[in-house]
Amino acid sequence: MPKRKAAIAVGGVAALGAAALLLPNANASQDKNDTASGATGSAKTLKATQASGLAAQLQKALGDAFAGSYFDSAKQQLVVNVVNGDSNTIVQAEKAGAVVRQVKNSTRDLKAAATTLKTKATIPGTSWAVDPRTNKVLVTADSTVTGAKWNRLQSTVQSLGSGTATLKKSAGTFKTFVSGGDAIFAQTQQGGVRCSLGFNVTASDGSPAFLTAGHCGVAAKDWSDSQNGQPIATVDQAKFPGNDFSLVKYNDPSTQAPSEVNAGNGQTVQITQAADATVGETVFRMGSTTGLHDGQVTGLDATVNFQSETNPGGVDTVNGLIQTNVCAEAGDSGGSLFTQDGGAVGLTSGGSGDCTSGGETFFQPVTAALQATGATLGGGGNAGNGAGDQSGSAAPSASAGDQSGSADPSASAGDQSGAGDQSGAGGDQIGGSADPSASAGDQSGTGSASDGSSLTSSR
Structure with missing residues (x-):
């Protein structure tokens, strides 16, 4: 055939x-109650695929301190959320090339909230x-x-x-x-x-x-x-x-x-x-x-x-x-x-x-x-x-x-x-x-x- x-x-x-x-035009918003460090400094300019790879590395390295990340496409930078992060954690993430943001909710907190929604509010x-x-x-x-x-x-x-x-x-x-x-x-x-x-x-x-x-x-x-x-x-x-x-x-x-x-x-x-x-x-x-x-x-x-x-x-x-x-x-x-x-x-x-x-x-x-x-x-x-x-x-x-x-x-x-x-x-x-x-x-x-x-x- x-x-x-x-x-x-x-x-x-x-x-x-x-x-x-x-053209990349996402304007990543920031919660006014959160604080960011390293917004200029040593943050690397990245493509989105590179940011994804770096985020995966930092998630593994930071453990429970890692609370999510996103790509700021306007600045071409990876922003990493940390919770209860000490100075060593922040320095580690910044040296890797990310912008670090200290936030309130941990990944565990947010997953717990999603579980509550699944239990109480699974509505079409x-x-x-x-x-x-x-x-x-x-x-x-x-x-x-x-x-x-x-x-x-x-x-x-x-x-x-x-x-x-x-x-x-x-x-x-x-x-x-x-x-x-x-x-x-x-x-x-x-x-x-x-x-x-x-x-x-x-x-x-x-x-x-x-x-x-x-x-x-x-x-x-x-x-x-x-x-x-x-x-x-x-x-x-x-x-x-x-x-x-x-x-x-x-x-x-x-x-x-x-x-x-x-x-x-x-x-x-x-x-x-x-x-x-x-x-x-x-x-x-x-x-x-x-x-x-x-x-x-x-x-x-x-x-x-x-x-x-x-x-x-x-x-x-x-x-x-x-x-x-x-x-x-x-x-x-x-x-x-x-x-x-x-x-x-x-x-x-x-x-x-x-x-x-x-x-x-x-x-x-x-x-x-x-x-x-x-x-x-x-x-x-x-x-x-x-x-x-x-x-x-x-x-x-x-x-x-x-x-x-x-x-x-x-x-x-x-x-x-x-x-x-x-x-x-x-x-x-x-x-x-x-x-x-x-x-x-x-x-x-x-x-x-x-x-x-x-x-x-x-x-």
Whole structure:
């Protein structure tokens, strides 16, 4: 059988609206009650990926004194929180190149607060995550949390104390994003399902595969790259709720699945490593409905309580997610969250809001998905230069989604990817999308490669 080159690029879609040069613009806030030292001095200028590595080193070195960290992207510095830190602790962190901030709440305190919320306030439409910039747990309630549910949540947050947790309302509704755009497709008894591919990987047995959202993988087993086409990939592992990731293997072992993201406008970003998220860093999300968007990581180890789609009144809780202010809409599920220098960070899980008013979007960490599935980043099978090949052309894309089977209201005139007509497809989708330079049947791949230095985004 001849080699089959996947025509859909991972997370690729044309950017919407006026393109804006994507530059780091996060303004990390500081609690006025906290004090910072070494803000200029010996603090190193770092890239976000370097800051993540330094934070991991300091967490290990400082032990219980470490109370979280974040990346100040305006100053390109890592800020480390310490609690009960003596002068030696502070000097150690500063010598390593971090800005040191003394704070009130320890990591243990904040985890205890999250445990209380889990016990007393696991309510559909709620989420919580540690925000190291404020040294508090940020609790969010969507528009469905009203009446007795709101009172219960509010009293639980108040019991934690204003210095430990804060509560805010979100105008939207927490949901897994579905429908619309270029996608992978599946059929279920409930109707059509469509989702987006996050990143191409090599499975532990050496076969080509991709990662997408877990809620897609539990919805359907067999996936196609066209609405009514033959399946090209089969779910190997899927986890949802609890986590939100799937490993889907290509049926043809010679499928070329290079490790790259098509960023639209002829740009591709080579994905060279899996990267842990750092609060404050700038990240990019590709979505088949809304195109390329950027924003900042706002919280880690987030817990989100989605309204269950299979159990009326039930809750689908997902833990360990990355919280961001990157917008997303229906049709963006399962897609790639990445850094400008080629770090694979997350898979789109769900959230609230839209790309007009903004909102919160949560992502399954790629590092956790790789560890759980045993997969590695890079093209698989006999394609290119082997499993580790990072070059090549278009990467396969998939999108995961909702099981409603309804047509995507935003996919007809709103299809921004330039791929084939997907407007009649049903179901839910969120995440990566198709190569904007190729139709569903085009095997030519993406346009010219880019080193990611001039990524553009509609914000």
